Amino acid sequence: MSSITISMSVNGKAVTAAAEPRTLLVEFLRETLKLTGTHVGCDTSQCGACVVHVDGKSVKSCTMLAATAEGAAITTIEGLAKDGELHPMQAAFREHHGLQCGFCTPGMVMSAVDLVSRHPNPDEHTVREQLEGNICRCTGYHNIVKAVIAGAAAMRS
Amino acid sequence: MYEFSYHKASSVAEAAGLIASHPDAKLMSGGQTLIPTLKQRLAAPSDVIDLSKIAELKGIKVAGNVVTIGAGTLHAEVAASKDVQAAIPALAALAGNIGDAQVRNRGTLGGSIANNDPAADYPGAVVALGATVITNKRRIAGDDFFTGMFETALEADEIVTAVEFPKAEKANYQKFPNPASRYAMVGAFVAKTASGVRVAITGAGPTVFRWNDAEAALSKSLTAAALDGVKASADNLNSDIHASADYRAHLIGVLAKRAVVALG
Ligand SMILES: Cc1cc2nc3c(=O)[nH]c(=O)nc-3n(C[C@H](O)[C@H](O)[C@H](O)COP(=O)(O)OP(=O)(O)OC[C@H]3O[C@@H](n4cnc5c(N)ncnc54)[C@H](O)[C@@H]3O)c2cc1C
Numbered sequence: 001m002s003s004i005t006i007s008m009s010v011n012g013k014a015v016t017a018a019a020e021p022r023t024l025l026v027e028f029l030r031e032t033l034k035l036t037g038t039h040v041g042c043d044t045s046q047c048g049a050c051v052v053h054v055d056g057k058s059v060k061s062c063t064m065l066a067a068t069a070e071g072a073a074i075t076t077i078e079g080l081a082k083d084g085e086l087h088p089m090q091a092a093f094r095e096h097h098g099l100q101c102g103f104c105t106p107g108m109v110m111s112a113v114d115l116v117s118r119h120p121n122p123d124e125h126t127v128r129e130q131l132e133g134n135i136c137r138c139t140g141y142h143n144i145v146k147a148v149i150a151g152a153a154a155m156r157s
Numbered sequence: 158m159y160e161f162s163y164h165k166a167s168s169v170a171e172a173a174g175l176i177a178s179h180p181d182a183k184l185m186s187g188g189q190t191l192i193p194t195l196k197q198r199l200a201a202p203s204d205v206i207d208l209s210k211i212a213e214l215k216g217i218k219v220a221g222n223v224v225t226i227g228a229g230t231l232h233a234e235v236a237a238s239k240d241v242q243a244a245i246p247a248l249a250a251l252a253g254n255i256g257d258a259q260v261r262n263r264g265t266l267g268g269s270i271a272n273n274d275p276a277a278d279y280p281g282a283v284v285a286l287g288a289t290v291i292t293n294k295r296r297i298a299g300d301d302f303f304t305g306m307f308e309t310a311l312e313a314d315e316i317v318t319a320v321e322f323p324k325a326e327k328a329n330y331q332k333f334p335n336p337a338s339r340y341a342m343v344g345a346f347v348a349k350t351a352s353g354v355r356v357a358i359t360g361a362g363p364t365v366f367r368w369n370d371a372e373a374a375l376s377k378s379l380t381a382a383a384l385d386g387v388k389a390s391a392d393n394l395n396s397d398i399h400a401s402a403d404y405r406a407h408l409i410g411v412l413a414k415r416a417v418v419a420l421g
Pocket residue numbers: 044045046183184185186187188189190191192193208228254255256257260263264265266267268269271272274276277278279311315316317318338339340341
């Protein structure tokens with residue numbers, strides 16, 4: 001099958017690459033651009049390990065074609081830290097031990113940052129509800145929720 | 158995923174032309190059902206026609222008694238719409254409880270009803286509110302649209318463009334979500350409409366259906382007590398690892414009562 005040319009902005013940089021039409025956004029990020037911070041944890045669009053921001057909104061990059069993201073601005077976990085400083089949400093996950101093996105963490109953090117843009121001051125219930133699309137197989141949810149609430153506070157200040 | 162060719166349509170007319178000239182093509186809106194299906198190799202379309210950039214499929218309009226929602230409108234947009242929240246709050250709440258935040262940021266009304274998953278939420282609203290589905294070819298009454306499991310009245314090359322939801326006097330949707338997928342194990346949408354009380358049940362059977370016995374009872378008295386003696390039959394209901402048909406029949410009664418109570 002002939003490949004197509006796909007252009008988008010990823011973490012503020014313009015990228016153009018050839019890919020098959022069936023290429024998923026997550027494959028484009030991981031395999032073509034070698035941005036392996038975005039993970040793949042399932043085949044059923046349920047785990048959220050692959051969450052990235054597309055034009056500022058969190059989506060499952062395993063459930064979007066790279067071709068659909070043509071022209072979009074993508075932010076991955078690699079794009080959150082600025083000048084060597086962790087994003088406040090990343091710092092909160094470290095501070096509150098919001099990770100164990102770390103596999104789900106990139107998706108959790110990306111979902112959390114989007115959640116805060118819609119709910120700047122979320123309570124525990126809101127955080128749990130808004131993280132329904134993210135599964136942690138280490139089941140460390142209590143600390144994840146604490147981290148998100150602290151990260152939201154840090155993002156407000 | 159099998160290989161396919163990809164087309165990004167910029168108008169409904171262009172998409173209609175593409176689907177007519179590629180009989181083995183599939184339309185793709187949010188891809189939240191189609192892409193998982195392709196990944197499991199349960200479908201092998203020759204071409205994928207992406208509808209997600211078609212501006213005329215997006216948006217929410219309220220005119221008089223009718224809320225018109227474009228087929229390409231995201232679940233997140235319906236949930237957050239002040240217009241929908243004011244006109245038909247039950248519809249905004251339903252959209253806000255579909256799947257998870259990321260699914261709601263891609264999934265669309267048109268994709269949901271065209272797919273007609275037995276456990277989908279929107280079909281309940283379309284039927285209970287007596288909505289009308291608009292396509293590029295015609296208008297289809299909500300009652301006639303959902304014809305069977307994953308089956309609709311749509312022709313192979315027909316494109317849903319919008320749904321018109323008439324405002325209801327009162328409406329409420331109650332869902333028992335599957336704890337893993339968030340899809341409805343059973344959902345009950347109860348609406349007091351200009352044409353009487355309508356009760357649509359989703360998740361329980363092969364496709365959404367109206368619960369006639371409950372409608373008759375609630376027409377006499379719109380109270381939870383009116384449903385006390387009314388039992389949903391388990392005949393023809395779905396039975397799977399998540400719930401038996403008997404359990405689903407029981408849930409129908411429980412959720413319909415909760416919806417009536419929540420009508421206020
Ligand atoms: C993890 C997860 C959880 C979910 N939970 C729920 C839930 O709780 N409740 C629920 O209701 N749904 C749920 N869904 C499904 C979700 O709502 C989908 O968005 C929806 O079913 C399909 O919409 P889509 O826009 O993604 O359509 P697509 O996946 O793009 O398309 C679905 C089908 O509809 C056809 N189609 C799309 N648009 C049109 C059109 N305009 N005209 C004609 N045909 C069209 C396509 O050809 C395809 O066959 C869930 C999905 C996932 C991945």
